[in-house]
Amino acid sequence: MAYVVTENCINCKHTTCVDVCPTEAFKEGPNFLVIDPELCVDCDLCPAECPAEAIFEEDDVPEDQLGFIELNAELAKLWPEIATSKDALPDYADWDGKPDKLKLLER
Numbered sequence: 001m002a003y004v005v006t007e008n009c010i011n012c013k014h015t016t017c018v019d020v021c022p023t024e025a026f027k028e029g030p031n032f033l034v035i036d037p038e039l040c041v042d043c044d045l046c047p048a049e050c051p052a053e054a055i056f057e058e059d060d061v062p063e064d065q066l067g068f069i070e071l072n073a074e075l076a077k078l079w080p081e082i083a084t085s086k087d088a089l090p091d092y093a094d095w096d097g098k099p100d101k102l103k104l105l106e107r
């Protein structure tokens with residue numbers, strides 16, 4: 001089991017989640033982060049750190065976000081590790097809660 005980053009992270013990317021991760025399981029893309037399911041140890045620390053409420057335990061991923069389980073696993077193999085937080089994307093406030101952001105995901 002692992003935690004999963006879902007759609008509301010796209011174009012927000014606060015990155016505060018990475019500071020609490022004990023296994024450096026977060027991987028960074030241009031406008032989204034994912035969790036490597038092979039590194040996640042289910043510590044439950046990161047969801048509370050996400051202002052966008054984008055992180056869910058795999059069993060609790062909302063029905064319309066289930067595709068993000070595979071997407072996290074896929075992109076974790078391609079993207080580099082991020083172990084320290086940085087500034088959120090500049091217009092994160094405009095994107096928070098916007099629907100249908102998956103099409104905006106940059107790889």
Ligand code: F3S
Binds near residue numbers: 012052054
């Ligand atoms: Fe994304 Fe939330 Fe982390 S917006 S980068 S999952 S703190």
